[in-house]
Amino acid sequence: MGQPAARLKLTEPNYIPVAAEEIPAVELAPGATLRAVSGSEGARVSSLTGVMLAMVELASGSSATLPAPAGRSVFFYTVRGAARIGPDEVPEHHLAQVGDGEGVEVSSDSGCLILYGHADPIGEPVVAHGPFVMNTREEILKALQDYQNGVFGDPAALG
Structure with a gap:
């Protein structure tokens, strides 16, 4: 894999x-x-x-x-x-x-x-919501929050 x-x-x-x-x-x-x-x-x-x-x-x-x-x-x-x-x-x-x-x-x-x-099979959890795909629900919520705060897409601003 x-x-x-x-x-x-x-x-x-x-x-x-x-x-x-x-x-x-x-x-x-x-x-x-x-x-x-x-x-x-x-x-x-x-x-x-x-x-x-x-x-x-x-x-x-x-x-x-x-x-x-x-x-x-x-x-x-x-x-x-x-x-x-x-x-x-x-x-x-x-x-x-x-x-x-x-x-x-x-x-x-x-x-x-x-x-x-x-x-290859992904072999790890996949959680999707709208355009976001992450590994956990918490990561999805963080991505949504970052998007709403205008920092999504800026690797330096993401934590």
């Missing part, structure tokens, strides 16, 4: 502009293309936590095995069209979490676009 994410809570935000044409395409199978954005060899974005994120496009009637190393949490979201994971359909605009394994068998009868990713 990777490093705990809690250590990165106050990391300086970073934006990396990447145009679609800058994302390399890899043909997984006939009619199946993967464009890795982060966490993969050749990806344009380096992930602080090792998250692999890609766009996968399947043509009508195509299928492929998506990479999913054992021990990682795997998900995909159908952006356009419907996909199948084995016998199960994932309709358009739905998120699917996939069990552990060495690959994900995916297919599409009419073609689809999938946001696909995998990452």
Whole structure:
């Protein structure tokens, strides 16, 4: 498992502009293309936590095995069209979490676009409230207080 994410809570935000044409395409199978954005060899974005994120496009009637190393949490979201994971359909605009394994068998009868990713399990408590994600309720309350006092986002002012 990777490093705990809690250590990165106050990391300086970073934006990396990447145009679609800058994302390399890899043909997984006939009619199946993967464009890795982060966490993969050749990806344009380096992930602080090792998250692999890609766009996968399947043509009508195509299928492929998506990479999913054992021990990682795997998900995909159908952006356009419907996909199948084995016998199960994932309709358009739905998120699917996939069990552990060495690959994900995916297919599409009419073609689809999938946001696909995998990452090490977080392995620590997660508490979310509005836009804030922390490890404890107390940290959430502190973040809300800091935001209301105008000091949120200033690492020197946060305690």
